[in-house]
Amino acid sequence: MAFSPDFLQELAERNPIEEVVGEYVALTKRSGQNLFGLCPFHSEKTPSFSVSPSKQIYHCFGCGKGGSVINFIMEIERLSFPEAVEFLARRAGMAVPEQGHDPNRGRRERLLELNREAARWFYSQLSAPEGAAAVEYMRRRQISPRMARSFGLGFAPDGWSGLTDAMKQKGYTERELAEAGLAKNGRRGGVYDAFRNRLMFPVIDVRGNVVAFSGRILGDGEPKYLNSPDTPVFSKSHNLFGLNLAKKSKAGYILLVEGNIDVVSLHQAGFDSAVASLGTSLTGEQARLLSRFTKRVVICYDADAAGRKAAQRAIPMLEKLELAVRVVTVPEGKDPDEFIKARGPEAFRALIEDSENGVEFRLQRAAEGFDLGSDDGKVGYLREAAALIATLPDSVTREVYALRVAEQCSVAAEAVRDAVRQARRRRLNGERRRAERENTRPLRQSQPQGVAIRFENPASAAAEAGAIRLLAQSPELFRNGAGPNPEHFSSPELAHIYEAMLDFTRSGHECSAAALSSRLTPDEVGLYTSLIQEPVSAANGPRALADYIHKIEAENCPDDTSDLRAVAAKLKETKGYGG
Numbered sequence: 001m002a003f004s005p006d007f008l009q010e011l012a013e014r015n016p017i018e019e020v021v022g023e024y025v026a027l028t029k030r031s032g033q034n035l036f037g038l039c040p041f042h043s044e045k046t047p048s049f050s051v052s053p054s055k056q057i058y059h060c061f062g063c064g065k066g067g068s069v070i071n072f073i074m075e076i077e078r079l080s081f082p083e084a085v086e087f088l089a090r091r092a093g094m095a096v097p098e099q100g101h102d103p104n105r106g107r108r109e110r111l112l113e114l115n116r117e118a119a120r121w122f123y124s125q126l127s128a129p130e131g132a133a134a135v136e137y138m139r140r141r142q143i144s145p146r147m148a149r150s151f152g153l154g155f156a157p158d159g160w161s162g163l164t165d166a167m168k169q170k171g172y173t174e175r176e177l178a179e180a181g182l183a184k185n186g187r188r189g190g191v192y193d194a195f196r197n198r199l200m201f202p203v204i205d206v207r208g209n210v211v212a213f214s215g216r217i218l219g220d221g222e223p224k225y226l227n228s229p230d231t232p233v234f235s236k237s238h239n240l241f242g243l244n245l246a247k248k249s250k251a252g253y254i255l256l257v258e259g260n261i262d263v264v265s266l267h268q269a270g271f272d273s274a275v276a277s278l279g280t281s282l283t284g285e286q287a288r289l290l291s292r293f294t295k296r297v298v299i300c301y302d303a304d305a306a307g308r309k310a311a312q313r314a315i316p317m318l319e320k321l322e323l324a325v326r327v328v329t330v331p332e333g334k335d336p337d338e339f340i341k342a343r344g345p346e347a348f349r350a351l352i353e354d355s356e357n358g359v360e361f362r363l364q365r366a367a368e369g370f371d372l373g374s375d376d377g378k379v380g381y382l383r384e385a386a387a388l389i390a391t392l393p394d395s396v397t398r399e400v401y402a403l404r405v406a407e408q409c410s411v412a413a414e415a416v417r418d419a420v421r422q423a424r425r426r427r428l429n430g431e432r433r434r435a436e437r438e439n440t441r442p443l444r445q446s447q448p449q450g451v452a453i454r455f456e457n458p459a460s461a462a463a464e465a466g467a468i469r470l471l472a473q474s475p476e477l478f479r480n481g482a483g484p485n486p487e488h489f490s491s492p493e494l495a496h497i498y499e500a501m502l503d504f505t506r507s508g509h510e511c512s513a514a515a516l517s518s519r520l521t522p523d524e525v526g527l528y529t530s531l532i533q534e535p536v537s538a539a540n541g542p543r544a545l546a547d548y549i550h551k552i553e554a555e556n557c558p559d560d561t562s563d564l565r566a567v568a569a570k571l572k573e574t575k576g577y578g579g
Contacts, residue, residue, distance in 0.1 A: 122155060147264055155199060
């Protein structure tokens with residue numbers, strides 16, 4: 001193993017999981033000692049993400065992800081195991097011991113270095129004769145040299161191999177260039193530059209790494225913007241352009257816009273909290289990323305139909321994360337860059353101050369689809385408005401907007417309240433029925449939740465899982481050689497978890513989730529945390545262990561009872577066996 005169990009345990013102790021997770025997820029105490037919040041790894045409306053300070057684990061009962069604080073940082077920051085260990089060690093002020101070679105880490109670091117060198121090369125091309133067109137474009141768009149430096153803007157020449165030739169001279173291979181999304185494989189072999197004749201925007205993550213690029217074409221051609229594909233160091237849905245700078249803003253909110261140019265122009269005009277998604281509508285992962293740095297988001301998408309639709313999709317994503325959302329509508333169909341150039345920064349600041357909150361925006365868009373001067377129009381709008389208001393979690397907020405809609409349509413407030421109550425009841429009943437149907441399926445009940453693991457023999461797997469829970473609760477029962485033979489487990493994943501736990505237990509190390517994180521796959525860690533969530537009584541441990549062994553052997557080795565007799569003999573020596 002690269003890191004000793006003792007080091008990993010100390011690392012976890014000096015990074016309490018409730019504190020680390022609390023930096024990313026709003027946690028509240030709901031029952032017992034566990035804390036709950038909305039899972040940061042999948043979309044959900046009801047908190048099913050649990051953090052146990054006593055066990056130092058997290059587990060989502062919805063998607064099945066779980067593990068130690070190390071697994072959490074791996075998942076949320078998209079890091080390898082050694083990188084997550086280093087991340088937490090820096091947080092706790094610990095020195096990281098020497099470790100073995102990690103090929104994945106070397107690959108990631110190599111690609112990040114390549115991206116950084118490519119960004120420098122693109123920037124240098126602005127000073128070359130070929131870069132005159134890009135410099136002229138920035139001049140027309142009123143992007144200052146200082147702002148170009150802040151964002152690291154550059155130029156990709158209109159050639160086939162300018163970047164690839166330059167990076168090869170620095171020792172990078174064609175395979176690495178293609179893997180980083182900087183080059184494409186040619187039909188007859190070799191590679192060619194992926195970005196040509198484009199103003200280049202480096203995509204920099206919140207840790208300061210250049211992870212990708214976005215290029216705007218100069219002149220005619222499609223696509224207008226070309227973004228890097230997903231790579232080992234970049235996921236489009238997990239990053240936001242400009243967040244590396246916006247996270248330092250003192251504005252008190254993040255300004256969410258559509259385009260890279262808008263972000264640069266807004267920063268130049270003094271709105272230094274602007275960010276943009278990368279060629280996609282806002283994703284759940286990007287919303288959760290925003291929630292790490294702010295409690296308020298102001299959406300300023302384009303005023304066309306596509307922009308309004310994108311805003312309506314983004315609002316519930318953000319509100320679900322308990323973010324206060326407001327929406328700016330730029331008049332005359334202009335984008336933020338055009339508006340600021342025409343009217344100035346103060347006029348745009350006034351738009352922000354007069355912006356609608358998320359509920360107001362959605363109600364207004366709903367009203368635009370009906371003729372409120374007719375009875376049919378009012379009825380249609382009231383139904384749609386009631387369905388929208390019914391989704392609001394707070395009863396006071398529902399009451400406020402029900403009254404507002406009633407006044408808007410000149411109807412009795414009680415009629416709107418009743419429509420909201422009915423819509424909410426239908427919605428909650430529907431969610432409950434769907435959950436009950438899903439949870440009462442016999443096959444689902446016998447299988448682990450969320451993780452991509454399936455048991456071929458559910459009866460044996462239940463006994464194997466019981467042995468694992470008992471090992472976590474009462475490791476002393478297993479130290480004299482007692483316990484089932486992992487070779488007889490029906491589930492390879494359960495066998496792997498069990499063997500790892502035995503190794504730690506019998507070598508005198510604490511069998512903690514942090515130590516196991518170095519031995520198990522993400523799905524296995526999630527399965528392990530789900531198993532130890534279930535209560536187990538240690539009062540009759542030896543008897544329970546004997547029963548588990550008998551079931552495992554009967555299911556998987558019906559013709560060979562020699563192992564069972566040997567284990568039973570050892571169990572008889574254990575205090576309390578047999579009453």
